[in-house]
Amino acid sequence: MSGRQPPRSTAHDLERYAGLFAQRTKVMKSSAMRDLMALTERAEVISLAGGLPDTSTFPAETYAALMATVAEEACARALQYGPTEGFAVAAHAIAEVMAAEGMAVDEGELLITTGGQQVIDLVCKTLVDPGDVIVAEAPTYPGAVPTFCSYEADVVQIEVDEHGMQIDVLEETLDRLEREGRRPKFIYTIPTFQNPGGVTMSLPRRQRLVRIAHERELLVLEDNPYGLLRYEGEPLPTLYSMDGGEFVIYLGTFSKILSPGIRLGWAAAPRPVLQKMNLGKQAADLCSSSMTQLFVAEYFAARNWREYVNSLVGIYRGRRDAMLEALQAHFPHEAAWTEPEGGLFIWATLPDYIDTTDLLARALSENVAFVPGRAAYLDGRGGSSMRLNFSGSDEAAIREGVRRIGKVVAEQVGLYGTLTGAAPAPPAVADTPRPSGEVAEQLADVLQLPRRDRTGGRGRAESSDR
Amino acid sequence: MSTVAVLQGGRSLERQVSLKSGARVEDALQRLGHNAVAIDVGADLVSRLTDLRPDAVFVALHGRDGEDGTIQELLEVLGLPYTGSGVAACIRSWDKVLTKHLLRDEGIPTPDFHAFSETAFRELGAAQALPAIERQLDFPLVVKPAAQGSALGIKFARTAADVPAAIVSAFSYDRKVLLERYVPGRDLAVSIVEEDGSARALPIVEAVPEGRDFYDFEARYEIGRTRFVCPAELPSGAAERTQELAVAAYRALGCTGFARVDLMLHEDGELYVLEANSVPGLTETSLLPQAADAAGIGFDALVERILAIALSREPAGR
Numbered sequence: 001m002s003g004r005q006p007p008r009s010t011a012h013d014l015e016r017y018a019g020l021f022a023q024r025t026k027v028m029k030s031s032a033m034r035d036l037m038a039l040t041e042r043a044e045v046i047s048l049a050g051g052l053p054d055t056s057t058f059p060a061e062t063y064a065a066l067m068a069t070v071a072e073e074a075c076a077r078a079l080q081y082g083p084t085e086g087f088a089v090a091a092h093a094i095a096e097v098m099a100a101e102g103m104a105v106d107e108g109e110l111l112i113t114t115g116g117q118q119v120i121d122l123v124c125k126t127l128v129d130p131g132d133v134i135v136a137e138a139p140t141y142p143g144a145v146p147t148f149c150s151y152e153a154d155v156v157q158i159e160v161d162e163h164g165m166q167i168d169v170l171e172e173t174l175d176r177l178e179r180e181g182r183r184p185k186f187i188y189t190i191p192t193f194q195n196p197g198g199v200t201m202s203l204p205r206r207q208r209l210v211r212i213a214h215e216r217e218l219l220v221l222e223d224n225p226y227g228l229l230r231y232e233g234e235p236l237p238t239l240y241s242m243d244g245g246e247f248v249i250y251l252g253t254f255s256k257i258l259s260p261g262i263r264l265g266w267a268a269a270p271r272p273v274l275q276k277m278n279l280g281k282q283a284a285d286l287c288s289s290s291m292t293q294l295f296v297a298e299y300f301a302a303r304n305w306r307e308y309v310n311s312l313v314g315i316y317r318g319r320r321d322a323m324l325e326a327l328q329a330h331f332p333h334e335a336a337w338t339e340p341e342g343g344l345f346i347w348a349t350l351p352d353y354i355d356t357t358d359l360l361a362r363a364l365s366e367n368v369a370f371v372p373g374r375a376a377y378l379d380g381r382g383g384s385s386m387r388l389n390f391s392g393s394d395e396a397a398i399r400e401g402v403r404r405i406g407k408v409v410a411e412q413v414g415l416y417g418t419l420t421g422a423a424p425a426p427p428a429v430a431d432t433p434r435p436s437g438e439v440a441e442q443l444a445d446v447l448q449l450p451r452r453d454r455t456g457g458r459g460r461a462e463s464s465d466r
Numbered sequence: 467m468s469t470v471a472v473l474q475g476g477r478s479l480e481r482q483v484s485l486k487s488g489a490r491v492e493d494a495l496q497r498l499g500h501n502a503v504a505i506d507v508g509a510d511l512v513s514r515l516t517d518l519r520p521d522a523v524f525v526a527l528h529g530r531d532g533e534d535g536t537i538q539e540l541l542e543v544l545g546l547p548y549t550g551s552g553v554a555a556c557i558r559s560w561d562k563v564l565t566k567h568l569l570r571d572e573g574i575p576t577p578d579f580h581a582f583s584e585t586a587f588r589e590l591g592a593a594q595a596l597p598a599i600e601r602q603l604d605f606p607l608v609v610k611p612a613a614q615g616s617a618l619g620i621k622f623a624r625t626a627a628d629v630p631a632a633i634v635s636a637f638s639y640d641r642k643v644l645l646e647r648y649v650p651g652r653d654l655a656v657s658i659v660e661e662d663g664s665a666r667a668l669p670i671v672e673a674v675p676e677g678r679d680f681y682d683f684e685a686r687y688e689i690g691r692t693r694f695v696c697p698a699e700l701p702s703g704a705a706e707r708t709q710e711l712a713v714a715a716y717r718a719l720g721c722t723g724f725a726r727v728d729l730m731l732h733e734d735g736e737l738y739v740l741e742a743n744s745v746p747g748l749t750e751t752s753l754l755p756q757a758a759d760a761a762g763i764g765f766d767a768l769v770e771r772i773l774a775i776a777l778s779r780e781p782a783g784r
Contacts, residue, residue: 035482036618042477353631358619358638361479412634415584419593419630 023130024150036360040369046401049369051143051195051344052392053256057315058308062299070294082290084282086112086266089297094266096300097252101227103241105268111277114288116225116253116265118281120144120188123221123249124151125280126273127185133177135187137165139347139376139385141195141223144188148378155378156184162338164201165189167208174216186219186249191239193226193343196376196387200341203236210239213247219273223251226343228309231317233341245270254296256344257309262292316344322395323388323402330406332413337388344391349373349384350409353416356386359408368404468500468521470773471514471546473537475506478529479639480615487748488526494769495524507531515544522776523548524769525745529615533745534560549776551744555720559744562644563612565719569739572718574711576739577730578603579646581612584637593630600626603647610646611639615743622648649730649738654698656712657746657754659724659768660775665716667709668757672698694753696760700731708737715739723775726754 040049070078085091091107098105113119120143128134130152136144138157148155156177158170170187177184189209191201201209213220222239240250253265267277281287299305323346327337337348350356356372363369373385386405390398472495474488475481488504495502505514507527515523523546531537535556541548551559558564563581570576580599586592600607609632610620619639621632629645636643653673658665674693700708712727719725719742726746730738746754748765758768 035616036479038482039479353634355631355635355638358635361618362638364479412637415587415637416630416634418587419596419633421593 024152036357036364037369037371039364042367045364045367045369046393046397046404047369048388048390048393048398048401048405049371050389050392052389053260053312053344054315054391055259055261057311058259066295066298066302069298070291074294078291078294080290082287082293084278084287085110086288087290087293087297090264090293093296093300093305094252096305097228097254097257098250098268100306101224101235101241102237103250103268109245109268109271109274111267111269111274111281112288112293113265113267113281114285115255115260115263116223116251117143117147118284118288119249119251119265119267119277120147120221120223122267122277122280122284123186124148124153125284126276127219128153133182133184135170135173135184137189137194137197139196139373139382139387140188141190142371142375142387144223145375145378153185157377157379160194160197160199162199164191164194164199164205165209167205167212170209171212174212174218184218186221187213188221188223189239190223190225192224192236193229193340193345195226195343196345196371196373197347198338198340198343198345199347200236206236206239206242210242210248213243217247219247219249221249221251225251225253225256228257229313229316229344230342231313231320231340240268249273257312258296258299258305262289262295264288264292264296316391319390319393319395319398320346322398323390326399326402326406330403332406332409334413335409344389346388346390347373348386348388350386351413351416352384354409354412355383357383359386359412362408362412363405366404366408368401370405468773468777469518470495470500470502470522470524471518471520472502472504472524472526473507473511473532474504474526476508476527476529476531478527478531478615479618480529483616483747483749484526484528484532486750487528487752490748490750490765491524491526491769494766495773497766498770500773507537512540512544515541515546520546522546522773524773524776525549526748528745528747530613533615533743534613547776547779549772550723551719551721551725555722556744558719559721559725559742560613561642562610562741563642565741566644568718569715572714574715574718574739575737577608577647577649579644581642581644583642587633596629597626599645600629603645606648608644608646608648609633609636610644611636612642612644614639649732651730651732652698652700654700654708654729654731655726655753655757656709656729657724657726657757658713658716658721659754659758659763659771660722661771665713665721667713668754668763669697669760670700670705670708671696671753671757672700694756696753696756701735704731704735704737711737711739715742722779724754724772 037049040047088107090112091110094110095105095107124147128151132153134148134153134155136155136157137160140157156173158173159166191206193200209220220239224238240248249267249269251265251267254262267274269277320340324339327348334351335348337346340346357374360369360372371387373382374380376382393401472488472492474484476484492502492504503518503520505511523541525532525537525548527537533556535553538548538553538556542553558568566576566579582592606622606624608620609623619636621635623629623632633643655671657668659668660666672695674695676693708729712729715727716725721742721744726743728740730740732738746752748755755765755768
């Protein structure tokens with residue numbers, strides 16, 4: 001303990017500082033849901049809520065050897081500031097990762113950042129004035145929501161279906177915005193293994209999106225943390241590779257293919273945009289960690305980074321399959337969920353009378369957690385959906401976690417059936433009255449995904465005899 | 467100087483708020499020259515208290531365990547003096563249904579209500595009584611878990627079709643739900659701290675939702691979406707009536723030390739008591755410290771007073 005006295009505290013504290021807070025803090029979210037999320041960190045809770053890669057699979061001796069090499073060969077450099085855009089040796093590693101996904105990048109068009117998250121922040125900082133429009137997906141990455149809010153952006157969310165962002169809806173929305181005299185500053189998308197939806201944008205939609213960006217001269221922020229974590233199917237070209245270096249800002253990260261603890265991501269962007277982002281980064285943190293950039297450079301020099309990614313792909317594929325099987329076994333047949341070909345997340349949607357924020361409170365008493373769908377929307381939608389992570393827990397924990405969630409969902413389905421006079425469990429949801437008015441309007445817009453029947457095939461479940 | 471164990475955290479859904487309340491109380495106790503020992507309540511609670519043998523226990527726990535009488539029961543068994551209300555008052559305040567029955571029995575106005583357990587719906591066909599309940603209480607009606615400290619699980623039902631989902635949500639938090647007539651009007655909170663053995667109402671805090679045409683319960687807990695005015699600007703006589711009613715509710719529930727009573731002032735001027743909180747929040751943004759400050763009682767003085775009441779009470783474990 002230091003000898004410093006805690007500051008004198010009065011009940012006027014909040015008011016005293018309130019006058020000093022910037023306007024943007026008013027839209028920063030602090031909610032009951034966030035307090036609930038903090039409880040998911042209890043040791044006894046099986047958390048399917050995080051977005052964590054499994055770093056326990058990285059060999060400790062490799063880590064030790066790499067750090068020793070950095071210490072022996074570049075100690076002073078590792079302990080020193082570096083250039084804002086990052087070290088060239090780390091940029092080589094990035095070029096390699098991008099090449100693995102079919103992208104050629106000029107290393108001069110790269111900005112190494114403190115995690116991919118900083119790219120989102122810098123893009124907003126560079127482009128967004130208060131009230132400016134950002135177009136995002138619905139649902140969107142929950143971690144981008146506070147960033148958008150802190151720049152006081154007006155976020156317009158475009159529905160996602162199993163083929164990614166609905167480009168028809170995007171075009172209609174862009175037309176409407178144009179009529180209103182509002183030009184979006186950028187379109188934010190995670191086209192591959194979307195967070196939280198788990199879906200992947202189809203090739204035709206990718207082509208249309210890039211064409212729209214060119215025709216309307218709109219920037220697109222392509223967030224691609226998971227592209228290399230593909231468990232089935234053929235890779236699709238990134239928007240960046242289709243764009244020709246004009247309107248796509250590409251966000252990459254080492255977080256999911258190596259480590260989120262090293263806090264290294266990057267942006268590849270048209271030079272004029274990148275130069276402004278570089279200035280923004282100087283203001284934010286001067287440069288990203290020299291130590292971890294050298295660590296990455298050393299790691300890539302060993303030329304076996306793909307092997308590690310492949311080992312992760314094997315592990316995560318098994319976990320995804322375990323989660324899909326468990327969902328099939330334990331979720332009611334009115335529930336729908338995505339079947340991601342890669343990435344870290346499955347998005348499940350329950351009958352519309354179940355509020356997943358409240359369900360989380362009940363689930364926590366069974367020591368299991370997920371992210372309530374509302375976290376992925378800025379307008380209160382998503383109330384009946386949840387994001388489930390399968391990369392951060394082992395298969396046994398995933399099975400048990402999904403079983404526990406399924407149990408509380410079944411309870412609520414049964415209770416709702418009792419309350420509405422439908423058969424107790426499982427009730428025929430289609431026959432029950434839908435909430436009317438405002439509530440129904442909100443719910444109707446929530447991501448609609450193909451419902452699964454119990455035999456495991458795709459398509460809407462028609463039967464109500466189960 | 468006393469050794470004071472500050473109980474905080476725990477497993478309740480309000481753990482985060484409790485940690486903030488607890489940290490703030492700890493700081494105040496240190497400044498007052500006491501030896502404050504923070505205890506994040508868990509399986510080792512009894513052994514830690516037995517080892518520490520504190521002179522008093524400051525209960526800064528919110529929600530289940532801390533406000534429902536469980537911790538108080540344990541402290542009685544251990545014979546340790548503690549802050550705030552005793553076991554019975556905690557049980558009465560924690561369960562909103564019990565609170566409302568007691569208030570009604572005492573002639574203290576509270577919005578009309580009906581309450582049911584999950585069993586009533588599952589096994590006794592209570593669902594069939596919903597239309598009658600809806601006719602009696604009218605729309606919109608408020609559906610809440612009988613016991614839950616924060617706004618979690620509280621929903622508005624605007625039409626009959628909203629009711630079943632609202633009930634399902636409320637059952638996420640408790641085995642009993644409350645359907646209550648909605649009182650349109652102003653949302654008031656009266657904090658009460660005892661002074662020389664009698665309950666004294668502090669200046670009233672009004673929660674004013676900003677930029678919304680309907681009352682969003684979550685807004686109340688989001689800084690910036692609700693403005694708190696203290697003392698509330700009320701028509702002449704209304705403040706006194708509100709405070710008197712709050713003190714009457716405090717007494718009816720048998721609270722001791724301090725508490726917060728939440729009320730609604732109907733558009734027609736009638737007052738209704740909604741609930742009482744036996745361990746109200748003590749964070750920077752909480753209502754009780756704001757009210758105390760408006761009454762000229764700084765946070766340290768507030769903590770000192772609450773502690774003194776605990777120490778002056780008959781030894782626990784009678």
